[in-house]
Amino acid sequence: MKELGKALLSEEPFSEIVIGDTAVARALVEARVRVISSYPGSPTPEIAEALAAIPKEERPFYFEFSVNEKVALELAFGAAINGHASAVFFKSVGLNVAADSFVQLSLMDIPGGLVVILGDDPGANSSQNEQDNRHYARLAYLPLLEPATSQEAYVMTLEAARLARERRTAVILRLTTHVCHAKEKVSFGAYRPEPLDRTPRFDPAASNYIPIAATVFPLKRRALERLEAFRGDFEASPLNRILPGGDPRRGVIAAGTARLSLLDALEELPPERRPAVLELATVHPLPRRLVARFLAGLTEAKILEELDPLLEEEIKALAYDEGLATKILGKADPEELLGGYLPAKVRAILAAAWPDLGLAPPASALAARAAEAAAGAATGTAAAAARAPRGRESVPARPPQLCPGCGHRSAFHAVRKALREGDITVADIGCHTLGYLPPYRMGGVLLSMGHSTSTASGLSIFREGRRVVCFLGDSTFFHAGMPGIVNAVYNGHEVLLVVMENGTTAMTGHQDHPGTGRSFNGPAPKLSVRAALEGLGVKNIREVDAYRQAELTALVREALAEPGFKVIIARHPCMLKLTREARRRAGAAWKVRQVRVDPDTCVKNHECIERFACPSFQAREGGAVEVSRDLCIGDGSCRQTCPAGALVQDKEEGR
Amino acid sequence: MTDRFDIYIAGVGGQGIGLLSEALIRAADAAGLTARGCDTHGLAQRGGSVASHVRIGSRCHSALVSEGSADLVVALEIHEAVSAGRAYLKEGGTLVWCDASWQPLAVRLGTERPAEVSDVEEVAALRRGRAVRVPADAVPDPRMQNTAVLAAICREGLVPGLGLEHARTALTDLMSGPALEANLRLLA
Numbered sequence: 001m002k003e004l005g006k007a008l009l010s011e012e013p014f015s016e017i018v019i020g021d022t023a024v025a026r027a028l029v030e031a032r033v034r035v036i037s038s039y040p041g042s043p044t045p046e047i048a049e050a051l052a053a054i055p056k057e058e059r060p061f062y063f064e065f066s067v068n069e070k071v072a073l074e075l076a077f078g079a080a081i082n083g084h085a086s087a088v089f090f091k092s093v094g095l096n097v098a099a100d101s102f103v104q105l106s107l108m109d110i111p112g113g114l115v116v117i118l119g120d121d122p123g124a125n126s127s128q129n130e131q132d133n134r135h136y137a138r139l140a141y142l143p144l145l146e147p148a149t150s151q152e153a154y155v156m157t158l159e160a161a162r163l164a165r166e167r168r169t170a171v172i173l174r175l176t177t178h179v180c181h182a183k184e185k186v187s188f189g190a191y192r193p194e195p196l197d198r199t200p201r202f203d204p205a206a207s208n209y210i211p212i213a214a215t216v217f218p219l220k221r222r223a224l225e226r227l228e229a230f231r232g233d234f235e236a237s238p239l240n241r242i243l244p245g246g247d248p249r250r251g252v253i254a255a256g257t258a259r260l261s262l263l264d265a266l267e268e269l270p271p272e273r274r275p276a277v278l279e280l281a282t283v284h285p286l287p288r289r290l291v292a293r294f295l296a297g298l299t300e301a302k303i304l305e306e307l308d309p310l311l312e313e314e315i316k317a318l319a320y321d322e323g324l325a326t327k328i329l330g331k332a333d334p335e336e337l338l339g340g341y342l343p344a345k346v347r348a349i350l351a352a353a354w355p356d357l358g359l360a361p362p363a364s365a366l367a368a369r370a371a372e373a374a375a376g377a378a379t380g381t382a383a384a385a386a387r388a389p390r391g392r393e394s395v396p397a398r399p400p401q402l403c404p405g406c407g408h409r410s411a412f413h414a415v416r417k418a419l420r421e422g423d424i425t426v427a428d429i430g431c432h433t434l435g436y437l438p439p440y441r442m443g444g445v446l447l448s449m450g451h452s453t454s455t456a457s458g459l460s461i462f463r464e465g466r467r468v469v470c471f472l473g474d475s476t477f478f479h480a481g482m483p484g485i486v487n488a489v490y491n492g493h494e495v496l497l498v499v500m501e502n503g504t505t506a507m508t509g510h511q512d513h514p515g516t517g518r519s520f521n522g523p524a525p526k527l528s529v530r531a532a533l534e535g536l537g538v539k540n541i542r543e544v545d546a547y548r549q550a551e552l553t554a555l556v557r558e559a560l561a562e563p564g565f566k567v568i569i570a571r572h573p574c575m576l577k578l579t580r581e582a583r584r585r586a587g588a589a590w591k592v593r594q595v596r597v598d599p600d601t602c603v604k605n606h607e608c609i610e611r612f613a614c615p616s617f618q619a620r621e622g623g624a625v626e627v628s629r630d631l632c633i634g635d636g637s638c639r640q641t642c643p644a645g646a647l648v649q650d651k652e653e654g655r
Numbered sequence: 656m657t658d659r660f661d662i663y664i665a666g667v668g669g670q671g672i673g674l675l676s677e678a679l680i681r682a683a684d685a686a687g688l689t690a691r692g693c694d695t696h697g698l699a700q701r702g703g704s705v706a707s708h709v710r711i712g713s714r715c716h717s718a719l720v721s722e723g724s725a726d727l728v729v730a731l732e733i734h735e736a737v738s739a740g741r742a743y744l745k746e747g748g749t750l751v752w753c754d755a756s757w758q759p760l761a762v763r764l765g766t767e768r769p770a771e772v773s774d775v776e777e778v779a780a781l782r783r784g785r786a787v788r789v790p791a792d793a794v795p796d797p798r799m800q801n802t803a804v805l806a807a808i809c810r811e812g813l814v815p816g817l818g819l820e821h822a823r824t825a826l827t828d829l830m831s832g833p834a835l836e837a838n839l840r841l842l843a
Contacts, residue, residue, distance in 0.1 A: 396761035400703030
């Protein structure tokens with residue numbers, strides 16, 4: 001599908017092979033959602049990529065990447081209390097950032113309706129944890145829908161938007177990584193465009209928007225009543241499905257992608273052995289009567305849900321309240337709280353719960369742990385390989401790494417040279433997090449977006465002889481990095497912060513941020529990191545191009561010898577982005593001056609391949625080093641690392 | 656056509672397995688088959704191992720292939736061919752692989768030996784399957800190694816019901832201009 005933008009605006013029903021994120025984007029258009037905001041984070045940025053395919057002047061909505069998830073949520077909320085249908089999306093841990101405002105939503109009357117789309121990440125494929133955000137739905141008294149396929153992601157986005165508007169509140173759509181990225185043919189309905197209604201309808205006289213002390217209670221009472229109304233809606237919702245089984249004694253209640261894994265396993269069973277299945281999409285509030293009806297008459301019911309046992313606990317309590325004799329089988333092992341419920345894992349769980357089902361043993365004795373491998377986590381394939389029974393002993397793991405030409409590599413290589421044994425380095429979130437991997441080993445601790453300066457400040461207290469250096473990317477600087485810096489200035493912490501400024505939000509797909517001079521909607525004011533630092537009261541600031549390694553090493557040495565809080569801005573544009581754009585512009589005329597190792601000059605000291613470690617360097621027989629023609633982008637940042645001057649760049653060549 | 660055919664695709668971030676897997680899904684669709692799939696790149700996985708799953712047939716529910724059950728393992732790189740083949744190839748399955756080599760860090764650091772052709776063949780043999788090698792040298796542009804492998808899959812009939820004409824339809828759906836022309840030449 002080349003013309004995604006056109007398809008997303010198609011007024012006729014159509015079907016197309018898309019990922020879940022794209023299906024969500026179409027649903028937002030069809031539902032005539034008018035204001036959409038986000039902060040980029042896997043697995044959801046592809047929703048924005050789809051929205052971006054619609055030319056700006058044809059977009060029937062306003063979209064922005066806000067500076068962080070809290071701001072994005074507040075923006076969508078503001079639009080929604082003005083009467084405009086709104087939506088916000090971000091990754092799982094983004095909700096922690098937004099939580100302060102998010103937990104207030106159910107107290108508010110939101111006439112436009114607000115859909116909060118979460119990209120949870122069971123299996124921690126691209127996140128620092130695998131938190132189960134269904135907890136937040138309970139905490140905030142908000143309804144939550146959970147699709148399992150791209151088709152359902154489309155249908156449930158429409159439903160969430162409808163419910164949010166009808167009940168003047170926020171509705172959570174909880175996606176997970178393998179829903180966002182699953183690809184299948186989705187049938188889309190018609191889109192009936194309507195002119196944009198620009199009327200601002202915010203009316204603080206009609207409803208109380210200031211929850212303070214005693215005024216909280218009527219608002220909370222309304223939130224609880226609304227939640228019960230949702231429960232009533234969900235009792236009869238066609239989003240939940242019951243599949244009759246062949247074995248009248250057994251049933252399974254399943255949600256999310258665990259449902260698909262279950263259906264895969266059931267395909268292998270003869271009809272008479274199959275348990276009945278309740279596929280639950282309206283996860284919160286739980287449709288209690290529906291669940292009770294399903295359980296009635298069953299001897300045993302197995303609950304299949306990824307991550308935490310929320311449904312399990314609620315359904316056990318329900319069975320007790322209803323006086324049901326059905327035995328509820330929940331998580332039997334702490335391992336069942338870990339990782340995605342992929343087909344092999346669900347199969348193993350079912351086989352353990354009900355050995356007499358006769359599910360054939362999995363292909364490998366350890367396939368129950370296929371989760372990690374199938375999820376393609378950094379070490380997944382190698383871990384899988386290591387478990388395989390015979391043949392070659394091991395295949396080296398291939399974790400993600402800094403790209404050829406990455407300025408962060410030069411920066412880490414240079415900063416490391418200025419450090420002493422025992423110095424402490426603190427990582428933050430972004431491509432530069434990858435610096436913790438060998439051979440750089442830079443950045444020894446990671447909590448969350450923007451934590452580095454504050455964690456480093458704590459490490460700098462009572463730390464005889466060990467100096468503290470922390471890293472922060474530019475997008476993260478604007479996202480959540482500034483409060484820690486203000487604190488370090490204010491409380492005088494002796495920390496060196498290295499801002500790794502690459503001019504983009506690289507890790508999540510090169511989105512713009514306040515420092516790039518562009519926004520999603522075009523040219524924008526370009527905020528300077530340096531000016532911001534100065535404004536925050538930082539007196540000690542140095543700047544250098546990260547490619548100037550010797551200079552950076554010297555600046556780090558200098559700065560570390562000075563007292564108080566200091567910052568070095570190590571700047572180099574993201575070379576992946578730069579190269580891609582240049583290649584696109586040049587087309588067939590694209591040429592690079594690739595580096596090669598001059599065998600006559602090379603002294604095989606391996607500074608290039610073992611310490612600078614650009615992935616372009618390939619080990620050859622007898623300790624020789626060669627530069628991969630597939631990988632070298634001709635940036636030449638490696639050349640200064642060779643003491644013998646054996647890294648040379650010849651004429652430009654077409655690639 | 657069987658009612659379930661599982662494909663596991665492995666490569667290195669930047670090799671274009673996303674396009675390869677989307678092309679396979681669209682080719683299957685063009686051939687009138689039901690197909691679904693899922694890319695499982697984490698982060699941006701710059702230069703890290705990446706995988707994509709494709710499942711063809713009406714009895715597939717999850718988009719993910721289980722270990723030890725892929726009818727076809729596709730690898731765009733030799734080290735990935737060994738590890739993906741070991742983990743995912745089912746008994747009697749086929750391992751189609753491009754012999755490009757992008758050494759993982761441990762090989763570059765000299766702490767592990769690089770994968771060799773015999774390692775790949777051994778993996779296929781252990782599963783009583785076969786290995787089909789696609790030479791990287793024969794591809795004019797490394798960015799088209801994915802299409803060269805797609806061509807080999809269709810030419811050798813490695814996915815039941817899928818022919819070169821379906822692959823051409825799929826690519827025409829996904830690309831345009833000179834890039835499309837160059838890729839279509841590999842599917843002639």
